[in-house]
Amino acid sequence: MLSLSEEDIRQRATSQSWARGLKYFRQGHVVRALWRGDVFTAWVQGSEYEPYRVTVTFTPEGAIASAHCTCPYDRGGDCKHIVAALLYLVHHGEEIERRPPLQNLLEGLSREQMVQILLELARDFPDEVAELVEDAAQAAQARPSPEAEPGNVPASELARLRSRIKRDLRAAAQNFYGAYYEGWDFEEEVSEVLRPALDWVDELLESGRLREVLTVLEAATEAWIEACDDLGYTFRDVISDFVADEPNMERLGQQWARALLRADLSPEARKAWAKKLKAWSKTMPGGEALKIAVTAAEQGWDYPPLVAAMQGHITAKGAWAGEAPYFADDLARIRLEILERQGRVQEYLNLAQAEGQYHLYVRKLVQLGKYDLAFRKSLELLTHPEDILDVARAFWERGQTEQALVLGEHGLGLESLWPGHEAQLAQWVRDRAEEAGRLDLARQAAWKALAASVSVANYRRLARLYGDAWPQHREKALDIVEEEGDTIAVDILLREGEYRRAMRLVEKEHWWESTSLVKVIHAVKEKEPEWAFAQC
DSSP: OOOOOHHHHHHTSOHHHHHHHHHHHHTTOEEEEEEETTEEEEEEOOSSSSOEEEEEEEOTTSOEEEEEESSOOOSSSOOHHHHHHHHHHHHHGGGSEEEOOHHHHHHTOOHHHHHHHHHHHHHHSIIIIIHHHHHHHHHHHHOOOTTSOOOOOOHHHHHHHHHHHHHHHHHHHTTHHHHHHHTOOHHHHHHGGGHHHHHHHHHHHHTTOHHHHHHHHHHHHHHHHHHHHHTOHHHHHHHHTTGGGSHHHHHHHHHHHHHHHHSOOOHHHHHHHHHHHHHHHHHSTTGGGGHHHHHHHHHTTOOHHHHHHHTTOOOTTTTOSSSOOTTHHHHHHHHHHHHHHTTOHHHHHHHHHHTTOHHHHHHHHHHTTOHHHHHHHHHHHOOOHHHHHHHHHHHHHTTOHHHHHHHHHHHTTOOOSSHHHHHHHHHHHHHHHHHTTOHHHHHHHHHHHHHHSOOHHHHHHHHHHHGGGGGGTHHHHHHHHHHHOSHHHHHHHHHTTOHHHHHHHHHHOTTOOHHHHHHHHHHHTTTOHHHHHHHO
16 A cells, blocks of 8 residues: 655655656656556656656555656756656556566576576667676676775776776767757766766765775776767767766765865875876866865865864855865865764864854754754854754754754744745644644744645644634635645645635646646536536
């Protein structure tokens, strides 16, 4: 039994991805779907000739465990293809084909039969299956045992990494002309070829294998440069101006910076890395993203303004001798991450203040139990709802209930570029205030939550908080719902018996999908037959 609703789907995505995914679902972009065990797979037609594949795994209780799409989206929340697929699951669940898990299919096969299946697949699909099997086999043979001492990365694994980057970039480049001239997000797709290498680097960083991190980063960067060169100057020139801002290119530069700052390098080694990175940054497509790494290599930890800032000598320039570069915030967060890992608390607090990382500064104060100072600094320095929410949660978890609620109430008056952050803060304050018996604050936050995110759950919670007094406030809430003007607003209006409002809404919004219109037609056909026939 799935515990999934439209509101659940909406909360998993940004407002833009939700709107686009809803449109994809309405327009029939979900071309196929099937269940295999506890895994739901759907194929969603996007900007490419081949549909994107969405894979969603569910827990035994029916909740979403993970959701992945083959598109290059990497900007927070579910992409529009996942949204469309999940909406299809909610509305057409009974129609979806069911197949047994692959494990069940393979359990009864002998080794010879499985080898034969692989060979036949490789024969019929040589470009896809043969290379995948080859890569997997090489990785299995080259992978060190868990007991092996950390050391140099095997040459075979580096060769496989280089080969994969070049192969994936060639595949992405096949869409180059159509994507560029038709306005597709080609740069995002191109930078996606670096993701496997970056994920590998994350694993190595987490386990502290810093010598291997630098080796893998060097191999991936060189493979990227060689792959771009192989595709010719036209390809290089077109993507050079755009690809540096893509998430995976920025991630590459940040991982380089993180690795260089965590490694115990001599001044000579740092200088050598800085020289190499600077040369790459000037010539390779997306090289702008490496400037943060060049700076990390050049400064290390003994850059005089940085040393002064960590010692508590805080000036308007922060940790910089001149004007701070555009990547200063990212570099500051990387340094703070390392200082925290090393337990250098006072240097962490000083640098966070100097570089304007006030959210991290006050959160660390809360962790240290300096509640009064953290509270004062939060009210003074924090300006974003998402930062307020994180710090308020930290107060609440440590039993500082009153300070958490006061801080949350303060955050209700702040605005965010993404209404989802305002909604998350408002919902948290609403629930915690009700739990603490602060009914007035709970109601105030409930209004904010509904305005920031119109949903059945937020509407019902607001009504419940008013109890017998709800009729006096119902019209104001319905005005907010109608103003939102989407499919969830229609559902709420119909649930409330506000048929005239629902009719007015679907008449005004010409882009409504047929299912939303049909809901209203069925609800009003007895009382408003002429209107219903006219809509049909």
